[in-house]
Amino acid sequence: MCVQLVMKIGVIGLGYVGIQLAVAFGRRFDTVxxxxxHVKIKAYNSGIDHTGEVTQSQFKLALKAVYTSNINELLDCQIYIVAVPTPVDEQHLPDFGPLLKASETVGQVMAPGAVVVYESTVY
Structure with missing residues (x-):
């Protein structure tokens, strides 16, 4: 008997790390x-990455990926990857604002049993 794993991945934060993750996962798994x-999403949906990390051909290979600003698209994901920056101030203290905002977003849509992974870059 063959068991097929069905999963949907949500990547929250589409900067230079998040967009690469979304495109890579979108080659094999349903990915949001x-x-x-909204401007960034429009560019990604046109196959344009202003960070220069993803090429148009890579976007084309990510057939199972969608890019959106609509939080409701995340509702049926089983795995969430939060990929937001953690900037530091002049005293080198972290600003957790982006991380907290992304966590609130995930908290609004995740179901019991969901997996949340945090990938945060410190500047």
């Missing part, structure tokens, strides 16, 4: 790339 920046 979420970012509140």
């Amino acid at each position: 790339g979420f970012d509140p920046d």
